[in-house]
Amino acid sequence: MNAAGLFDLTGHVAMVTGASGGLGLRFAQVLAANGAAVALVARRADKLTDAKAAIEQDGGRAIAIEADVLDAGAMTRAFDEAEATLGTVTILVNNAGVAQAVRAIDMSAAEWRRVLGTNLDSVFLWSQEAARRMLAANKTGSIVNIASVLGFGVAKGVAAYATAKAGVVQLTKAVAMELTFKGIRVNAIAPGWFVTDINRDYLESSAAAGLKRDIPAGRFGADGDLDGALLLLVSNAGRYISGATIVVDGAQSVGLRG
Numbered sequence: 490m491n492a493a494g495l496f497d498l499t500g501h502v503a504m505v506t507g508a509s510g511g512l513g514l515r516f517a518q519v520l521a522a523n524g525a526a527v528a529l530v531a532r533r534a535d536k537l538t539d540a541k542a543a544i545e546q547d548g549g550r551a552i553a554i555e556a557d558v559l560d561a562g563a564m565t566r567a568f569d570e571a572e573a574t575l576g577t578v579t580i581l582v583n584n585a586g587v588a589q590a591v592r593a594i595d596m597s598a599a600e601w602r603r604v605l606g607t608n609l610d611s612v613f614l615w616s617q618e619a620a621r622r623m624l625a626a627n628k629t630g631s632i633v634n635i636a637s638v639l640g641f642g643v644a645k646g647v648a649a650y651a652t653a654k655a656g657v658v659q660l661t662k663a664v665a666m667e668l669t670f671k672g673i674r675v676n677a678i679a680p681g682w683f684v685t686d687i688n689r690d691y692l693e694s695s696a697a698a699g700l701k702r703d704i705p706a707g708r709f710g711a712d713g714d715l716d717g718a719l720l721l722l723v724s725n726a727g728r729y730i731s732g733a734t735i736v737v738d739g740a741q742s743v744g745l746r747g
């Protein structure tokens with residue numbers, strides 16, 4: 490089979506959480522460009538409308554669904570709407586996430602819960618919903634969770650975020666154990682640093698100058714650097730890959746400093 494055929498997503502319905510900007514918007518565009526109809530989920534409806542228009546302008550199919558991943562009712566409505574308009578979701582990208590930069594000793598319980606809820610609880614709950622619906626519809630498919638290199642290593646000020654992302658890596662393996670034999674593959678991508686709204690202030694500050702020097706690739710991640718990993722995991726090209734986390738970080742996390 491030629492490469493284009495191997496990665497073709499025609500007939501799939503994808504849902505991307507956090508598709509209103511940053512990495513999630515790019516994931517949605519890549520899925521649409523390779524044949525999937527895409528349900529775009531996030532809280533900012535205006536950004537979703539722009540994203541839908543951009544995808545349609547490029548010849549893709551998309552719908553915008555305003556939903557907070559922390560809201561169980563909104564989750565049910567999001568899947569209902571995607572199903573009614575596009576069909577059963579067969580690709581779920583759990584991408585919505587928030588970061589915080591607070592030393593553990595100063596973090597409030599509410600902040601801890603917000604970060605864990607958005608970055609970890611939602612991955613579990615949206616995966617569960619997607620899997621239940623795929624099984625009910627007798628469909629196979631795949632789930633991709635967006636972890637982070639901070640799921641493996643840590644820095645100061647990221648206790649909640651790093652804990653959540655480590656949880657995402659383990660959850661990916663645990664759910665893959667249970668779902669793969671039913672034809673639902675579950676994997677994760679762990680990106681290094683990509684400049685987006687989640688970290689722009691920090692990565693563009695002088696405090697982060699040393700960070701780039703420590704990345705063997707010599708730069709932060711850029712638009713397109715995650716396309717290949719995503720397409721591999723959701724397409725027939727990755728049909729025997731499940732329970733895996735692909736690190737995409739320009740070798741940032743493999744070395745010891747010094």
Ligand SMILES: NC(=O)c1ccc[n+]([C@@H]2O[C@H](COP(=O)([O-])OP(=O)(O)OC[C@H]3O[C@@H](n4cnc5c(N)ncnc54)[C@H](OP(=O)(O)O)[C@@H]3O)[C@@H](O)[C@H]2O)c1
Nearest residue numbers: 507509511512531532533557558585586637682683685687
């Ligand atoms: N950028 C990096 O260097 C990097 C590295 C490793 C991992 N990641 C992970 O990649 C994912 C995307 O991050 P990003 O860098 O693209 O950041 P971003 O530009 O800030 O995007 C985050 C997205 O999540 C959505 N979101 C946040 N809370 C939500 C909620 N409660 N309900 C629904 N949507 C919500 C936001 O949409 P609304 O505000 O419109 O709801 C937005 O679309 C995150 O999981 C992040 O942890 C990023």
